[in-house]
Amino acid sequence: MKFKLAFIGFGTVGQGLAKILVEKRELLKKKYKFEYDVVAVSDIKKGSVYNENGLNLEKLLELTKQTGKIESYESGIKGLSSLEVIEKSNADIILEVTWTNIETGEPGLTHMKKALGSGKHVVTTNKGPIALAYHELMETARKNNVFLRFEGTVLSGTPALNLSLEDLAGAYVKSIRGIVNGTTNYILTQMEKGATYDESLKTAQKLGYAEADPTMDVEAWDPVAKITILANAVMEGNIKPKDVEREGITHISLEDVKKAKDEGKRIKLIAKAWRENNEVKAKVSPEKVPLTDVLAHIGGPINALTFETDVLGDVTIVGPGAGGIEAGYALLSDMLAINRYLSEM
Amino acid sequence: MKFKLAFIGFGTVGQGLAKILVEKRELLKKKYKFEYDVVAVSDIKKGSVYNENGLNLEKLLELTKQTGKIESYESGIKGLSSLEVIEKSNADIILEVTWTNIETGEPGLTHMKKALGSGKHVVTTNKGPIALAYHELMETARKNNVFLRFEGTVLSGTPALNLSLEDLAGAYVKSIRGIVNGTTNYILTQMEKGATYDESLKTAQKLGYAEADPTMDVEAWDPVAKITILANAVMEGNIKPKDVEREGITHISLEDVKKAKDEGKRIKLIAKAWRENNEVKAKVSPEKVPLTDVLAHIGGPINALTFETDVLGDVTIVGPGAGGIEAGYALLSDMLAINRYLSEM
Incomplete structure (x- = not known):
């Protein structure tokens, strides 16, 4: 299947995933029939770019490395807020990788509620919202017939949650x-x-x-x-x-x-x-x-x-239990799980 | 989903699964929407019973315990061979739990080929056929659009294969x-x-x-x-x-x-x-x-x-790495995976 991805947050973890996605693009397509377009990246410090037809992820990584910003990206709609991207973009999967706040869960909690509520899958490494509102968020996911997956919230990419929730079902x-x-x-x-x-x-x-x-x-x-x-x-x-x-x-x-x-x-x-x-x-x-x-x-x-x-x-x-690439991989493993469940055998 | 199961082999591992299925019937239905009817049990020593409408698994366990045989079961068709059950029964999933032969893979290898070839899923703990003919069997499964799962062939119920093949995808x-x-x-x-x-x-x-x-x-x-x-x-x-x-x-x-x-x-x-x-x-x-x-x-x-x-x-x-209940659980975990993949979200 082909998915349209939106990064909400583009720090160490988001970039970790981006690097893996760039490096493994062909393998993911060939071995798992998983294809993707990144349609949006929105980060409170680095800026926001949206193009419904897809962005060049390598260029975004390069821009981030060189300037710390992505707003000089050559095309697309600039300046949309995270919530605007979540609600108005054509993304199928929202990658919620903003910072963890375990007192309020914000801004991740609102991001997730809005994403699930608008029928988008959420894949996250953000511990705050999951620790504070797991049952409520899962209920919202169920009602909207979408996935909420959060492998990276515990032991980063080491599959502790998929192991215990699926393999040990x-x-x-x-x-x-x-x-x-x-x-x-x-x-x-x-x-x-x-x-x-x-x-x-x-x-x-x-x-x-x-x-x-x-x-x-x-x-x-x-x-x-x-x-x-x-x-x-x-x-x-x-x-x-x-x-x-x-x-x-x-x-x-x-x-x-x-x-x-x-x-x-x-x-x-x-x-x-x-x-x-x-x-x-x-x-x-x-x-x-x-x-x-x-x-x-x-x-x-x-x-x-x-x-x-x-x-x-x-x-x-x-x-x-930590690391940008490791946590980035957790997001990939969750997306591959969604891909397995949604694909025909 | 509801599955019709056929046990090919009813030794320690088969009975291990049967005990878990009996004990967890309500939980499996409630938590995973997994339901089952056991339509056949065929064991070279204990005999063979088939009823397309389902057998009473508790009674079969009790009979095995008391007499070492299942042929005195009160109803159903008796005496079908394993291959007849595999090819002619209305089972969706063949539980291949006969003995391991790592030189020829038989009789498990023939059982699996016939089962997959007739469009039935195979779930097994039998190391022989998988060690000898993994690629061939997977190809047959793919062609027939069915699952071949074999978690219990390595580390019994400890999810080593589902971990490495799915969580670590x-x-x-x-x-x-x-x-x-x-x-x-x-x-x-x-x-x-x-x-x-x-x-x-x-x-x-x-x-x-x-x-x-x-x-x-x-x-x-x-x-x-x-x-x-x-x-x-x-x-x-x-x-x-x-x-x-x-x-x-x-x-x-x-x-x-x-x-x-x-x-x-x-x-x-x-x-x-x-x-x-x-x-x-x-x-x-x-x-x-x-x-x-x-x-x-x-x-x-x-x-x-x-x-x-x-x-x-x-x-x-x-x-x-071993044990009848542990290996029996491996079969259940594979069936729950099939159930997840085949169910609507």
Whole structure:
């Protein structure tokens, strides 16, 4: 099938997807019968271009690289707002890749509601809206007979959600437990090697694993958003980020790490969701994980999730948890899933 | 959707699926809109019953448990051969769960060809036919516009194939590496704890992890079949089991295991497939795996596979590799996938 795509947001993740789409265009057509035209790109900083007949994605990437803007693109309608693109463009799929806000979900939440409401599929890596309004958004998608897919909101491109929602369909997920934040796992791994918290954080910032303001990661807001999504989407829970018990890693000392090591354990920031009195609960906190647990051996920026099921016992997926290309790929994998479902056999 | 199912083979795996289908009937209908009638069960030892209007699966399980036969079932046509059921019944999906023969693939291979050729979907856990004739069978499925799905041929119900073929669609798999045989991994894990090879094998047999004749496992024929399937299906290779370099674990001594341990390593029976001069190659042999590799920490009968990809780096899945319920679940997960693809959104 051929899809018309609109990028809402064109930062690291959007550009990551764009690079993959350019590089794999022929392969995607040949192997999966997936074809695309990018009809719009709208970014609050870089500008907005729309052409119902399609834009040249390579040129847009080049312009972004050289000028940081896309408004000098040679043709098309300039200056449409994100909402105008969503509501008025001829796109089939809205790629919602604006920034994450886990307090209000905005502007992503409004983008998604408008897109689904106007009969467009939404594919996103934006954790805020999915963590805050999963059930409401899915209901809107169902009513409008379109897909809302969000693989990239958890473990970036590592297929944690498609695994648990589709491959593990029919299995009852009793609990979920894992390492869902690469920054903090990198810091804790460095501390295992003897570096202090402050030194480890600095290295993480140098390598691009941590932001200048690392609060979202080290205070565990990011893993809280992710476990909320997992609890609601995979375990049919009904919780909000504020319901999740939260403890970050800022108070973890080298002493603590060494003490755990002496007990044959490793400190990991563990996100988990479980069932209690017919309700789904969730928590994020540092735990001493025994070396017999696979999760103890997930080092650096790598992430992992264990799904405890009725028919299979534990199933664990391990892979990258961040990165522009990785998150960009998550968007592609979701679009290929839509393509499979909508295509004739 | 509602499907008419025919079981060809009703051993541990067939009964494993039957138990899950009985137990989850309401859930499958409610959550996935998946409904089924079992119209036929044909097993070379237990007999054959066909009723185009459906059989009572609970009664068939009960009869099997009590008498080891199903021919005393109260109604329906008795005594049809497997091929007669495949060709003449009104089943939509043939569940091919007869025994694995990796030299000829029979009788499974003929069953699958006939089923696909007569426009019926095939869902199977039978490694032989898929290892020997993957490309030919897929071509037959395509021509007849039906599905051939075989999740349970590798890592039983752990979704290794659906993960790599669907969730990782669009990613280029450079190599595959893992532990795909539970029996040998259990034996090697026991040897780590100090038991000899013979003692470990005996314990494995007592626990039902190893057969009375353990050749298929300990001489690595089983992992050879599995890596052949992965090489051909996931990496688009074109190899046969006989092309795979094969080395079992019968010559591994306690001494070897201890020596590896002293080097900070663990001996694991590793199955791998890689690309070399535009060809896909595969090998199964014991390897000393460093403790920095997640695979070193996969103990007992658990299996794991690492897919090395272009866009995500390494993605690893860990889960059970055997078991009647686990393999039975693999069949269900494949049927739920067919249901998703054939249903309207």
